[in-house]
Amino acid sequence: MPERPEPTTLPALLADSQGWIMERLLHHAAARGLARHVSPLADTWRRAVAAVCTCLVETARHYDGQPPPPAPPGAPASGPLEALAARQAREHRGSGARLGLYLGLLKLLRQALLELLQERPLPMDAAHPGALFVHRCLDAFEIALCTEWTAPDGDEALAELHAGNRELRRQADLYLSALESLPDPLLLVDGQGRMRHLNLAAAARLGIPLAPGSLHAGDAPGRDDGQGAHCLRTRSSLRGIPLAALIPWLAAPVAAFLAGERSVLRQQIRPGDPAGSRTYTLTLARLLDIDEPVGGALVLLADVTDQAATLCPLHADAPARRRELVQMVMDHTPALIAYLDQDLRYRFANAYHGEVFRLTPEDIVGRSLRAVLGEQTSALVLPHCQRALAGWAQRFELPFTSARGETHHFDASCIPHRTAEGVAGLVLMLQDATLRRRAEQEQQRFFEVSLDMLCVAGLDGRFRKVNDAWTRILGWERNELLGLPWAAFAHPEDADAVRQTFAQLARGRNMLGQESRFRRKDGSFRWVSWNALALLDEGLVYAVAHDTTRRREMEEVLRRLATHDSLTGAANRRQFMELAGRELLRTQRYPRPVSLLMLDIDHFKRINDTHGHPAGDEVLRALVACVGGALRGTDVLGRVGGEEFAVLLPETGEDSARQIAERIRSDVExxxxxxxxxxxxxxxxxGMATTRGSLALDNLFKLADDALYEAKRTGRNRVVAAPPEPGGAGPDPEAETD
Structure with a gap:
């Protein structure tokens, strides 16, 4: 299948990314605690965002990707964006939405659009005005939206409010009718477990006589039964009463759910009241806060008594033929499967027990849980068995050491056996996960002890899992890395290359030998060489990264040692000759002057003989620093002898070279x-010499060296120029512009 081409224009990018924009908007809404406003109405907001994005595409095409011109001061703006803003203002205002919420979502939309331009960059000529286009369009949209939202006069606003209220009442009646039509009991409780509402089926379960439609009518006050007890005749009189006072056996699981973090929970439960012969599937769902804080939970009870009454085939009362069939299946299952009664004594055990406990099923049946598993292991299993006997299915991990010292890890399950009389026992299943657990532990051990940085990322480049080496090398804690993309930590010059690498990985192409700079927490950067393998079916990228900063620093040190004088830091003779040769070749192709200065310290031997070589070394270092300060960025300074130095002046004629040489001589003096x-x-x-490329390097050096000798012979501390080359050196380009 051919790869989908990346958009190259702003209209194409916006049209191609509407789904991405909406998902990013929902992500930011969740991060800012606005999910309760957005998620329940995701489809509504998705349509609104799609309409805005479509309008942005049309605007971008109309203006060829350039920002639209601002409206003249005082003139009303009129365009597709403004028209859409007016329509959406009337629609959402009429539905009772708040202007502040809509403006907040527009702010998140603006952020998502700007992030789109960063994460999917366009060519420079198309991407440059992108941010300005987004800001100018959304500014115009917000102005038109606010203007229309606040525009209606009193009569129009009142009529609109009445129409909105009628629509809300119609929708409320529809939802209330659906609520009353449910055949199963349904209750709404607040965050403290107090009653908020219930449907007709729930009222019947509580013995409250209510007629269909009473949910829509006003509640009559309660009455006294003549014995001082208040008869709960209306649903409003139930509001605020703790659930424990109305349905005691339901209060504990509801309270536990409200105290936890799960959004939905389903379990089977049996009442503890006189009507306890029934079995229910209890569904608990946290209430979504669409606009204002609500909290609490929805409680739904589905009667599954008939389904739960099926006799467990492992029970002793099961038909013999069924027991034989089940026994055969269980004996060939590579897991410990047993049935325990209410006293936690074994009534059934499959043949796999013999491989772990060296006991036959006949030896195990009749024994207690403690006698089979041992004191230590049974203490771990006992709480789960007790909860299973209370009607709660259990899943947990169980470490176990056999009598022979063998260590096992089991994935354990305790499944309650429910009958018409209650929970008769439980099925205990222990599946040996030792090999898998060891493999996971070994993998994690290698992952953590690796000196290299190992990680797992999504195809979008965001970190999913990292080892400790990331903290040790880059300083970031795990929680500071997880969820963020690699490119967020790359050097600005390398970030685009990292994004392109992950784009290739997302297409299934493995990447080897990538080198990038990554930012440490202290703001510095480290060079990292990394390989990455993409597994498209898992949607993951596995990568290993190695810190190569030290290697690069050593390479730079070795390169500098090979090309520079270790005492003064100036280019050594070999490097200087190579650079000078390149410059002369360039002047032969593009006739421009080049000058060479030969410098020698006067009476340097006297300094060494009088004050010692350390003093002479200090003089050499100071000379290089002084001369370097008088040179331009394109000039080259090299040490070509003991106290002899050379300076290459590209594109410099004789007059300019003499000025530079005199400045150097004066500064040194x-x-x-x-x-x-x-x-x-x-x-x-x-000594100085100038050429326009007609002289070879050796000849140029000889001319400058002869001029230096002449400066020494005529009194030292002076500049002497070699005679011009045959035909003249020509005009000095720098002198001509002075």
Whole structure:
């Protein structure tokens, strides 16, 4: 299947990314605690966002991806964006929505659009005005929206409000009719477990006589039964009463659900009251807060007594033929399967028990849980068995050490056996997960002890799992990395390459030998070499990264040692000759002058003989610093002898070269070198030669060296220029522009 081309224009990008924009908007809404406003109405907001995005696409096409011009001051804006804003203002205002909520969602939409431009960059000529286009369009949309939202006069607003109220009442009647039509009991409780509402089936379960339709009518006050007890004749009189006072056996699971974090819970439960012969599937769902804080839970009871009454085939009272069939299946199952009665004594055990406990099923039947599993293991299993006997299915992990010292890890389940008389026993199943657990532990151990940075990421480049090496090398804690993309930590110059790499990985192409700079928590950067493998069926990328900063630093040190003088930091003779040769070749192709200065310290031997070589070394370092300060960025300074230095001046004629040479000589003459208690002064002699490329490098050096000799012979501390090459060096381009 051919790969889908990346959009190259702003209209194409917006048209291609509407789904992405909505998902990012919902993500930001959840991060800011607005999910209760957005998620229940996701389809409504999705349509609104789609309409805005479609209008943005049309606007982008109309203006060829450029920002639309702002409206003249005082003139009403009129365009597709403004018309859409007016329509949506009337629609959402009429439905009772709040302007602040809509503006907040527009802010999140703006953020999602700007992030789209960052994460899916367009070519520079198309991407440059993208952010300005988004800001200008959404500014115009918000202005038109607010103007229309606040525009109606009193009569129009009142009529609109009445129409909205009628629609809300119609919808409320529809929902209330559906609520009353449910055949199963349904209750609404608040966050403290107090009654808020119930349907007709729930009222019948509580013995409250209510007629269909009473939910829509006003409640009559309660009456006294003559014995001081208040008769609950209306649903409003139930509001605020704790659930424990109305349905005691339901209060505990509801309270536990409200105290937890789950949004939905389903379980089987049997009442503890006189009507306890029934079995229910209890469904608990947390109430979604659409606009204002509501809280609490929805409680639904479905009667499953008939289904639960089926006799467990492992029970002793099951027909013999069924027991034989089940026994055969269980004996060939590689797991410990047993049936325990209410006293937690074994009534059935499959043959696999013999491989773990070295006991036959006949030896196990009749024994207690403690006698089979041992004191330590049974203490771990006992609480789960007790909850299973109370009607709650259990799943847990169980470590176990056999009498022979063998360590096992089991995935354990306790399944209650419900009958018409209650929970008769439980099925205990232990599936050996030892090999899987060991493999997971070994994998995790390798993952954690690796000196390299290991990670698992999604195809979008966001971290899912990282090892400790990321913290050790880059300083970021795990929670600071998880959920964020690799590119967020890449050097700005490398971020695009990292995004492109993950785009290739998302197409199933493995990447090897990638090198990027990643930001440490302290703001510095480290060089990292990384390989990545994409598994498209899992939607994951597995990567290993190695810190190569030290290697690169060593390579740079070695490169500098090979090309620079270790004492002064100037280019060594080999490097200088190579750079000078390149420059002369360039002047042969593009005739421009180039000058060479030869510098020598006057009476340097006297400094070494009088004050020692350490003092001489300090003089050499100070000279290089002084000369380097007088040079341009394109000039090259090299040490070509003991106290002899050369300076290459590209595109510099004789007059300009003489000015530079005189400046260097003057600066050195004023230089004071401080070494221990000494203040040393020095002078230099300079010979210079200029060519336009007609001279070979050796000849140019000889001319400058002869000029240096002449400067020494005629008194030192001076600049002497070599005679011009045959035909003249020509005009000095720098002198011509002075």
């Amino acid at each position: 004023r230089l004071v070198v401080r070494y221990q208690e000494l203040e040393l002064r020095l002078t230099i002699s300079i």
